[in-house]
Amino acid sequence: MSKYHVAPLDRLVEQFERLPGIGSKTAQRLAYFVLNMPKAQAEEFSHAIIDAHEKIRYCDVCCNFSDQERCSVCRSETRDKSLICVVETPRDAIAIEGTGDYHGTYHVLHGVISPLNGIGPDQLTIKELLSRLGGGEVSEVIMATNPTVEGEATAMYLSRLLKPLGVKVTRLAYGIPVGGDLEYADDMTLSRALEGRSEF
């Protein structure tokens, strides 16, 4: 690296370098950009970081991020409370919200069971999920964990836990992505697509 150093600038570059997918060249570019911002705008950025940390908490019901006791989905009167979609992260919930087709509620696990990384069921929000099923209001739990080994294992673990409670447990469909190319689909996806075929 260069011999030309300005300590506060170096520290800002370092901060950007910590972010995922940001290399040292990009970090430098971003730091200079922030430095060239009007001061008010830089303050806004700085406050947004602290603010997010101070004001965002887990929703008491679904454990998604929220700035109130209950998130906007759990507070909403128009959402179907008998349906719970279990996702790994808040970003997965946002992805599903993006479809505009889902009107139930969510439950955010904040991870997956992963013995390799030392994450067991106790570190996820499984206790909170079970407590939601106690009232008998919930009729279906949709497993929307990622189609990875760990996501699969977590969904399997949860379905075994939930079925005895008399609740219907379902899984997102596997298959060829819309607009995808059969030729380039992997064997696993193709055989799942065959398995899950439906009548015209």
Next chain:
Amino acid sequence: MSKYHVAPLDRLVEQFERLPGIGSKTAQRLAYFVLNMPKAQAEEFSHAIIDAHEKIRYCDVCCNFSDQERCSVCRSETRDKSLICVVETPRDAIAIEGTGDYHGTYHVLHGVISPLNGIGPDQLTIKELLSRLGGGEVSEVIMATNPTVEGEATAMYLSRLLKPLGVKVTRLAYGIPVGGDLEYADDMTLSRALEGRSEF
């Protein structure tokens, strides 16, 4: 975008979206990353932004970024003060420092003359550059603006301004990049490389 909103999180995403080269998906990823940081680390990030803005100023001599009246290069006793390398931005100075081969000082213009963008000579640090030449200490000024139309025009403008002051004005060499491929070099670069050929 999604209907699932947490105001402080949305604001943080917006802040990241303002940065150059950061799209909305990346901004979301970065905001969630910052949210998942330990609080102390997020505070460090937030403070680094404010700190950079409050502590960094222009060096009194070369107008590069500095946290003191004079930057580390201008303060250094080992740098050749008779040599000034004129660059467009602080990042260009860092690039030249990176070579380890330059031991003179810099002068940062903070832009180029660009009538299209309404930037004239008065908005650059040309006055400061001229005042450095008054003492008679400087023997050579190296133009290291970018090889763009605007960078060229600025270098030309400056050289006309400086030559009457009896100072030697030079320009970085044009030519084929080291490791480059002749076949893929553009005509302009090739003809400049021919023009600037040197004896073995």
